[in-house]
Amino acid sequence: MKKEFWKKLSAMVAGxxxxxxxxxxxxxxxxxxxxxxxxxxxxxxxxxRNLNEMYGGxxxxxxxxxxxxxxxxxxxxxxxxxxxxxxLWNKADTILEKAVAFGFVSHNGATGADATAHGSYDYxxxxxxxxxxxxxxxxxxEINCLLNELGLAxxxxxxxxxxxLCHNFVESAVDLLLARHDRSLGGKIAxxxxxxxxxxxxxxxxxxxxxxxEEFELxxxxxxxxxRSAENEFRRNMVSYGFALAQEPDVAKGLILDQLVExxxxxxxxxxxxxxxxxxxxGLSNYLISEAIDLCQKDYLRAVERTIPFVxxxxxxxxxxx
Numbered sequence: 001m002k003k004e005f006w007k008k009l010s011a012m013v014a015g016x017x018x019x020x021x022x023x024x025x026x027x028x029x030x031x032x033x034x035x036x037x038x039x040x041x042x043x044x045x046x047x048x049r050n051l052n053e054m055y056g057g058x059x060x061x062x063x064x065x066x067x068x069x070x071x072x073x074x075x076x077x078x079x080x081x082x083x084x085x086x087x088l089w090n091k092a093d094t095i096l097e098k099a100v101a102f103g104f105v106s107h108n109g110a111t112g113a114d115a116t117a118h119g120s121y122d123y124x125x126x127x128x129x130x131x132x133x134x135x136x137x138x139x140x141x142e143i144n145c146l147l148n149e150l151g152l153a154x155x156x157x158x159x160x161x162x163x164x165l166c167h168n169f170v171e172s173a174v175d176l177l178l179a180r181h182d183r184s185l186g187g188k189i190a191x192x193x194x195x196x197x198x199x200x201x202x203x204x205x206x207x208x209x210x211x212x213x214e215e216f217e218l219x220x221x222x223x224x225x226x227x228r229s230a231e232n233e234f235r236r237n238m239v240s241y242g243f244a245l246a247q248e249p250d251v252a253k254g255l256i257l258d259q260l261v262e263x264x265x266x267x268x269x270x271x272x273x274x275x276x277x278x279x280x281x282x283g284l285s286n287y288l289i290s291e292a293i294d295l296c297q298k299d300y301l302r303a304v305e306r307t308i309p310f311v312x313x314x315x316x317x318x319x320x321x322x
Contacts, residue, residue, distance in 0.1 A: 031117075031130075031171035032058040032238060033245055034304060036189050037178050038113050039103045041308050042315070045322075049099040054192040055200075055238070056103025057113070060085070062204070062234045063227075067270045072226070075215055079208055081109040088207045089320060096197035098322040102315075111314040116307045117171075123163045129303040130174075133295055134167040143291060146284065151273055161271035166292075168267070169285075172256055173292035174300045179245040179252060181301060186252070190242025193235050201231050253289065260285050 039057035044050045063076035079085075085108040092101035106112050109121070119128030126132040137143055138158045143166070147153035152162030179185050205224045213223035244255035261281045268275060275281070315321070 031168075031175060032061065032241060033175035033178050033185055033189060034117075034171070035060075035103075035107055035113055036192065037182060037185055037304065038308055038311065039106055040185075040188060042106060042312060043099070043102055043322075045099070048195060049095065051188070051192040051195040052096050052099035052197055052200075053103035053106075054188060055196040055235075056100035057106050058103075058189070058192070058238060059100070059196075059200070059231070059234060060104050060107035060112075062231050065233075066226075066230060067266045070270055072212075072216065076208065076212065079211065080104075081107070081114060084207070084211070085110075085112070086318070088203060091203060091207050094197075094199060095322065097199050097203055100197055100200050101203070102320060102322060105318075105320050106311050106315060111311075111318065113307050113311055116303065116310055123158075123160070129300075130167060130170050133170045133292070134163050137166040137170060137288075137292060137295055138163055140291065143288070146287075150268075150275070150279075159271075161268065161273055164271070165267070166288075169260075169288045169292040170296060172260060173289060173296050174304070175245065176249070176253055176256060176289075177293065177297055177300050178304065180249050183246075186242045186244065186246030188242070189245060190239050193238035193242065196235060201228050204228075204231055257282070257285050257289060260289070 035057040036054045039054045040050065042057075043053045060080050063073060063080065066073040066076065080088075085105055089098075089101040089105050092098045107114060109115055109118055115128070117128055117130040119126070119131060121131065123131060123135055126135045138147060138153070144153060144156060144158070147158060147162045147165075150162075152159050152165060204227050209220060209224045209227055212218070212227070213220050216223075218226075244259075245252050247255065264281055264285070265275060
């Protein structure tokens with residue numbers, strides 16, 4: 001039965017890859033593979049449930065790229081990562097809704113995987129892995145000079161946007177390292193996005209639309225459409241991201257770099273930073289990702305593996321099981 005399931009899923013993947021390559025030029029996500037790796041080792045109640053847990057673990061970041069409205073982004077980020085992450089679990093009814101919500105809750109910044117990655121999210125007093133590595137990366141002399149040239153640091157004082165840039169390269173580095181460690185991870189990410197239950201967008205809408213609409217005085221229909229569109233784009237991104245990470249390491253690195261370069265102007269523009277004319281984004285990104293990999297490769301796996309029992313215990317303490 002399980003063998004037949006994976007055979008059918010492989011056929012789905014093969015059929016959609018060409019469509020994805022032609023129909024989308026979307027950017028990949030940052031750090032999603034780490035959450036997928038963790039959730040692959042949490043519930044694991046059969047292949048379809050496990051894939052939905054993995055997708056849910058990634059999908060807490062579904063609103064991370066709403067750069068066109070940073071107020072929306074900040075609000076929805078706080079709702080999904082801190083204020084109301086349990087609300088989605090509480091509204092889940094069916095088995096697959098429970099599976100995807102299980103993964104969703106595992107991600108949060110208070111008791112989930114992000115707590116060991118981001119901690120207090122304080123670059124002045126870094127207390128968790130990703131933030132510590134971002135600060136260490138920004139302090140490398142060559143990188144600090146680059147941040148100064150880009151207007152992201154002044155007199156060795158790194159701006160929040162400068163740290164965030166390093167933060168994102170650290171997360172990408174860990175994703176690439178995990179994909180090298182677990183060569184099945186990229187395929188599982190793409191499969192999880194393809195297999196995610198069709199109930200999930202409705203679950204997101206039921207959980208977050210009313211509060212989102214009230215906060216920004218939006219019509220309910222517009223708020224719901226924004227949420228559905230964000231999830232649809234995120235899902236397509238995860239298919240592409242998984243296929244990229246499934247390639248040979250050097251090819252995967254190149255594909256991730258292409259998308260980081262594509263994201264850079266929007267990311268920096270969201271912080272009011274304009275790139276200088278003629279900036280070599282390809283060369284810059286290649287240098288930054290290589291430095292981030294060097295910085296993380298000795299201890300990334302220990303940090304990720306230690307997160308798994310931390311999340312497992314917290315989920316159990318909250319009664320999150322199905």
